[in-house]
Amino acid sequence: MEEVQKYITELKLEGRMSENTIRSYAVDLNKVASFAHEKGIFSGEELTSDFLAEYIEKLKDEGKSASTIARNIVSIKSFCKYLCGVKKLKYDISENLKSPKVEGKAPEILTRTQIKKLFEMPESNSPKGQRDLAILNLLYATGIKVSELAKLKLEDLDMQIGSIEVRGAKRERMIPFDKATRDVLMSYLNEGRRHLITSTSESLLFVNYKGESISRQGLWKMLRTYAKEAGLDMTITPEMLRHSFAAHMVERGADLDAVQFMMGHVSPSSMKKYAKETKDYIRDVYNSTHI
Template identity: 55%
Template sequence: MSKLEMDIIQDFITECKLSGHMSKNTTKSYQCDLNKLQEYLDEQNITEVSRVTEKVLKDHLTRLSEKGYSPATIARNIVSIKALFKHLVKEKYVNLDASENLVAPKVELPKVNVLTRKQIEDLMNMPDTRTAKGQRDSAMLELMYATGIKVSELVAVKVSDIDMQLGNIECRNEKKDRVIPFDKRTKEVIQRYLQDGRRHLIKSTDEELLFINYQGEPMSRQGVWKLVKNYAGRADIRVPITPEALRHSFAAHLVERGADIEAVQLMMGHVSPVSTVRYARENRDYLRDVYDRTH
């Protein structure tokens, strides 16, 4: 491509950065993937964006496969290319979307354990909220399902991380901080725990952590695991269940209700949208529609 044509890609990346609707990791992925496309177009002496046809794009993807790139990486490249062409059509650089018929290769991901909504409801009803422990356990279960946070993140949540007015939680981990909203029901459960149950568990009013155990010490990941397993047994949920099942169920139910993949990706803290794709893999047409609308 000529310098002018190269600027089209850079303009797209800049727009992504300034939009405020896209994570830094997604923008970096777009940049990396489109750099590969640029290199291929240079090799083919294609200097005008109007000459980038569906065949050119498919040949580029075939080249990536021949170079040993995994199906997951190629799927991510397709997402990036589709995002670029959506931009090109919108800005009238091209009339037709050459990426429209690109189909991602099948990406094999570990099967995730997703609970039904009835199983979730039964689980949430198990804690005895007349007790301090029950109020704490109810708040933990609700927060895990309502936000999809990991156990390691849950046990590290501080009271100051919860914004009751806005209804969201600031989640911190080693990769990236993120803010996740939660619903009215979860807000009410947390509010009850903060106003009543928690004060019976803490040893000091200076305690920063939201969730603590009987001894007034931080909850452990193993403690949360046992808690979830115990309530699952009492709810007669006979499928294997761990705290991760609540995280997966959160994402799966959001996708089922029509949430955009990127929105779920941001809430889950996934680096790649491919990780989020697993929750919609049973319905390929639906997944394609979500991708088209999102990217």
Template identity: 45%
Template sequence: MERTLAEFIAYLHTTKNTSNNTEISYQRDLKKLIRYLDGQNIHDFAEVTSLDLKGYLSELKSENLASSTISRNIASIRALFQYLFKEGRVTADPSEELKPPKVEKKMPEILSVQEVDRLLKQPNINTAKGLRDSAMLELLYATGMRVSELIHLQVSDLNLQFGYVICHDTDKERIIPIGNVSKRALAEYMEHGRDYFVKNKNEKSLFTNCSGRSMSRQGFWKVLKGYAEAAGIYRDITPHTLRHSFAVHMLQNGADIKSVQEMLGHSDISSTQIYLGMNVAKMRDVYMKAHPRH
């Protein structure tokens, strides 16, 4: 079964163009399933029945896992068996009857404009590290891009002359405008900061760590945490918090939801509509323009 799992992950990567994080998630979930099946003396996916899978879900529920975690496990199992059925490795799909539990949608954590302003003022722009960190934070808030998209940006994706960045999302790309504050921060970083880290002239990554290699998610998360504490923001914020805050602040200032959807890269507008219920009109008269730092 381990070999079949490896073949499934390879299929996701080469045929479905899934992200590394998605593949890691599938692998983790399905390895746990395999351990359970081994304990039930089942060593071939072709032997698995819907009753076996329901027994596995009962065990997951007994662990008091979150509904979202159980739903993700079900999605992983269904994807695997759909692949096996399509490949003719199983004669029937035992996962068809699995139904995910209802997941209560939580409202995302949002920073106020004042909190964002304090956060973005924390980097010491008299240092190369501060210039890099300021450019990253300003760009993340200016565009609402995902942190995975931010750290995979290349120098060629940035166009300071016309004020936009090309953002890559799996097999798609989108062009997002950047405002003057972010544009200035990026220009300062490119002129006075990046060469401090990057010694290899062939390095294409826009943002690197202190060793001159591409910045990691964990590396940026630590950077953000440090500045959040320095700004007196003690909530559990993540890079995605700036993405959520970008969306809400744009809508609060009159940006239309379709434009925000396109900037965020949401394929379904329903994913963007969650922000509409978050006091959209409350601060409309506070700002002069659609984005508070433009």
């Protein structure tokens, strides 16, 4: 179905969605197109609400999880909106599709003892170890996403006041970090980083052994290795450090809105509030609740 390929291409050109989201849409919609071909449907304008309902029933019969079905429905609804926009459909045939209730899984949280053990694993006298220790500290100290960490540049780092500036597509936010994180970052900047970069003009804060941007897979592998060395019988992900940052601050009485602001999970009203008060208040919350 050529409309699927055109839609995916348009998403890539728009640049509004992450690569992972676009890839997910492509997988879901290509499966819809394959099923449509089995039914003798070869064009987007031939799709019907009955066909979509039949496809969702097929997913249920195959034993797909509620979250998988919900994700497929999101992909389909987005595609149908596109088809309406390009006049392939007269009306939205997906409007009656209802997502199943997805039980939210509580995020896994590390204890402070587990985090301490993890931080003890990198070799502090090697360039890679200094980099890894800086990464671990920054993930836990700020709650930033892996994708955000990989894009951090030297100019985003303020060592004097101890903060990073995270630049998103729609907003920017300042996140403080503690003295311990500042110290390991300083060691990395003064010693380890110069042995990893391939050019003195490199602007990225963290690079891999090739001097290139760090990948999500590389960070996962690093965490798994250190978790095993620390004797932690669990699979640790960057997201767990992010969730631990939030949980530990809230446990110690941090303002939930301030924590959400630092993590980038904020409503427009919260953004407006913190755009006015911001940096001093956020730092006060951070200093009083993060260890």
